[in-house]
Amino acid sequence: MLSSKRVLTIRVGGKERKRKVRTLLLDLVHFRNMLIILITKYKELYGMYPLHQSILYGLVAKTYTGKYRQEFEKVLKNIESNPKLGELLKKLKTQKERIDNPHYVQYVIRQVIRDFKSFFKAVENFRANPERFKEVPRTPKPKKLKYLMNFSAEGNANTFKQEGDKLIIKLRNGKYLKVKLPKDFPYRISSVRLKFFGDDPYVDVVYEYSLEAKQPKGKCSAGIDIGLNELLSVVSEHPELKSFIVSGKEIKAFNQWFNKEMSKLRSQIDNLRNEMKKELELKKKILSAHRKRWIDNNLHKIARKLVDLLYETGHKTIYIGKNALESKNGIDLGKKTNQEFVFIPFRRLAELIKYKAQELGMEVVEVDESYTSKTSPFADIFKVKETKNGELCQGKREGNLFKDKVLNKVFHADLVGALNILRVGAKLLRLSFYENLKVLFIKLCNPLRLKLIDFFYKVSSESLWIGGSRQGISVLAGWMEKLG
Known part of the structure; x- marks a missing residue:
């Protein structure tokens, strides 16, 4: 008698039962992903793959009980000496505790080792016969849970027990899955696989099946050609046996139906995406229109309030630094800076100030503001701009602060810039309030901050x-x- 292993696949039903199996399998996939990352990063740092099963399981166990203690301690020391690997190992242990079933964890570790060994073998074959490969073999990669189509984990005899026609599978501590077997199921179950394909979980019952040893009745041979319309074309050397063909049209028709249905689904998905795109485009337009109205309304109010205040306080000319109006147009300063600076319509604000000021007989002049926020109010700003010599600035800007070397004081850099724009626009080295340093300090150090x-x-x-x-x-x- 010969013994072989066969598989009975049982689909798991029930919402809660499906959820329990799917959750466990996804936790195992996550454990697998982190283990692969740990092994790969260890190789990058130390030049070798730690693929010994005893060592890998010892890393996630509470204590190491294997016989390779010296090798284990070396690997553990290397991991703990690297902060990123150490943190990854902690997460791996946490995930193992979350799974709460060491038998499935052992299976995943063995499977990862097999995957890496298959990779090594593929690399050897690639070096010997590169023409047989479409591309260079790649190391095992983590699987994205979002797009995961299938995964399976096999448990040994410690993960299940059979009670009559029922199979009780241990998922986690205190959580079990009961599966009904065929009536009077006579075979010995050797292992159980939990798996999912698509969105459906299954239980593969692996059992041992006994076969009688048989001998062939003759010595003839046959040739078989496999095709699409003719699935099997069989020719025998037996002189009295006709050749025969097994049609593949039914399989072909079913496959065509499947492809047609899949095409319909893809088309529906594409149409749905287009509808969502149209809806999103409409929302973007509505949002953009709202932004334009809000920005424009507030820029008008800002310009009106500013011009009115300057008019009421006796101003005739307004000098505006033009660098912000020109030099930032069309450049990429990074996503955050673009959002905060480039996309704000400063040119629009300047134009609003201009025309509102003109209504009140005030003049607006745009001024080149280079070096204005980097130069001391007491330095020769005209000589600095002409020579572009930073040493003549007599000060240094650090963030929003300007350290003035003339008075050995710290001013607000943007206020220094505005002051120097005024000096450049009015073509004056010194302004009237320079004689009163207290006023100068108040202007440059203690502004009125307004929301x-x-x-x-x-x-x-x-x-x-x-x-x-x-x-x-x-x-x-x-x-x-x-x-x-």
Whole structure:
């Protein structure tokens, strides 16, 4: 009598039962992925693949009980000496505890070792006969859970028990799966495989089947050709035996039906994607229109409030640095910077300021702002711009701060830039308030910080004066008298 192994496949039914099997299998796939990453990274760092089964299982076990302690301790020491490998090993142990079934974990470890050995063999064959391969063999890779179509894990006799016509499979501690076997199932079950294909979980019952040893009745030979329309074309050397053909048209027709149905599904998916794309494009248009309205509305309000404040406080000319209007157009500063800077329409804001200022008889001049935020208010900004000599700046910008070497003080860099834009536009080396350093320090160190809503609704011309609104009112009244 000969013994062979056969497989009985049973489809798992029931929502909760499916979920339990699928969850366990996905946890095992995740364990497999992390193990492959650990092995691959270890090879990159130390030049070898740690593929000994005893060592790999010892790495995730609480204590090592194998007989390869010296090799195990070397691998463990190498892993723990590398922070990334050490962290990965901790996650691998956590995942093993999550699976809570050491027998399936052992199977996955053995399977990963087999995958790597198959890779080594493929590399050898590739070196000997590269023409037989379409590409260079690749190392085992982690499987993306999102696109995973099939996976299986086999458990030994410790993972199941048979009670009559029922098979009780241990999934995790306290969680079992009961599967009904055929009535009076007479065969000895050697192992059980849990697997899923697509979205359906299955149980493969591997059992031993006994066969009688038989001898052939003759010595003739036959030739078989396998094709599409004619699946099998058989010719025998026996003189009295006709040749015969097994049609493949039924299989071909079924396959054509399958492909047609699959094509319909793909078309429906594509149509659905197109509908979603149209919907998303519409949402993008609505969102873009909302953005344009919001930005434009607020830029108008900003420009109006700014011009009104400057007009009410006696300004005639406005100098605007033009670098932000020109040099950043069309460049890529990175996703975050593009979102924060490039996509904001600064040119639009400048144009709004211009025309609103012109309505009030004020002039707006665009000024080259190079070196303005990097030069001391007391340095010769014109000489710096002409020679482009950074040593003449007499200061250094670090982030939003400007360290002035003339006064040995720290100012706000953007305020220094605005001051120097004014100097360049007005063509003045020194401004009138330079004589009062306290005023200069207040201007460059202690600005009035306003949120947009405060700028729109709370700030007034009186609140902008140094010393308070009462002083501002009296100063403004005096200026208005001088202007007649």
